[in-house]
Amino acid sequence: MSNEVDAKTARERAKAIAEQRRAERRNRKRKCVVCGVEESDKTPFHAHPEGIGPACKDEVACLTRKNAGGR
Numbered sequence: 001m002s003n004e005v006d007a008k009t010a011r012e013r014a015k016a017i018a019e020q021r022r023a024e025r026r027n028r029k030r031k032c033v034v035c036g037v038e039e040s041d042k043t044p045f046h047a048h049p050e051g052i053g054p055a056c057k058d059e060v061a062c063l064t065r066k067n068a069g070g071r
Contacts, residue, residue, distance in 0.1 A: 032056050035066040 029038045030045060033053035039045045048055040056062035 030054050032062060035062045035069065037062075037065055 031038055032043070032045065032055050033048055034055050037043055037056065039054065043061075044057050045054040046057050056065075
């Protein structure tokens with residue numbers, strides 16, 4: 001009987017840990033692969049044309065931020 005209780009609590013703990021990790025993943029901020037800015041209402045993202053990850057929708061502003069950060 002003790003083994004059943006231990007197994008049940010272990011499963012419940014594993015489920016809780018998995019749910020916590022899923023919640024953290026959902027809440028994580030995405031960053032642009034070109035300029036590194038975090039996604040927000042002012043800088044919405046879309047898929048990069050070359051398929052390398054999320055990128056800013058406004059390419060001109062993105063490249064300006066990238067060049068400004070490299071100085």
